[in-house]
Amino acid sequence: MNHRITIEGSDAAFDCGPAQSVLDAALRAGIELPYSCRKGVCGNCAGAVAEGEVAGLGGPIRNESCAPDQVLFCMCAPRGDLRIRPAAWHRVDPSARKRFTAKVFRNQLAAPDVSVLQLRLPAGQRARFQAGQYLQLALPDGSTRCYSMANPPHENDTLTLHVRHVPGGAFSARVPGLAPGDAIEVELPFGAVTLEADARRPIVFVVGGTGFAPARSILDDMARWRVERPITLIWGARRAEGIYLRPAIAKWQRQWPQGFRFVEALSGEAREGAFAGRVDAALRAHCPDLSGHELYCCGSPGMVQSVREAAVQALGLPAARFHADVFVNGPAAGAVPA
Structure with a gap:
């Protein structure tokens, strides 16, 4: 039996x-709510249940990023009709997500343990x-694995x-052996950790390892459109x-x-x-006041949590301006067919 979920203050249901x-x-x-990892780690989907009850889906429905009245919408199911209060939401076209059979175009070793894999879509x-x-x-x-687009x-x-x-x-263990022409099935796009088009606040990127990939996509996009705002990249x-x-x-x-x-x-x-030190310590040293900033953090769960604590609890960043893309190993959870 399905339950009806409405978004408080709107006609969305x-x-x-x-x-x-x-x-x-x-x-x-x-209806797109904020999200990234879909595994109960990043905390992006945290929101309040204004009316009704929810139950967990095999894991905790709260983590350190949740306010006292919030749950992780990726980790809970309704026990009846609900009225929810997400941090944000907007309507999207579900058919915009597409599947492609891409082929390896170039496979280059960028570091001893990192490959830059370029895939070419079918002609046209x-x-x-x-x-x-x-x-x-x-x-x-x-099974599926998730990777950010770096282009x-x-x-x-x-x-x-x-x-x-x-x-x-x-998948990653197979990557060194992939050759041009090898076929790979992909589906996209997923994720809501994207740049606010009209924001002009100073922006800070804090990334670890291959968490650089989504930051590169955003920065190259900003460069193309000649966006002018103070930028700090901590890698x-x-x-x-x-x-x-x-x-x-x-x-x-x-x-x-x-x-x-x-x-x-x-x-x-x-x-x-x-x-000399971790990225959260570098953030404290180089960005002592984040009260007027926006921060995008991409990396492992532990790194993201330590940066969140530094930014929000110690450096004055408003919690709503902390955007996290958490890189979690293993199968992707909760794929939504187009």
């Missing part, structure tokens, strides 16, 4: 099954997405992925070789000679000009 997450039901109905086909979104890649066993939206006949080699990874790695695309940084420094600041944070070695 949708049906949700008793074993379906509130987030998945909303997306299926063309284009992928529509926003900078910062991700795709789902289908594996032969039916900007105007380069829409290709898809560029940054893949860290995870020992035993169902963390254990060693200098983990900062694997320095030419892109040099390009942004030329584009914004006064407005772009790059901080290299190395936790495993000392290097002249680099910050």
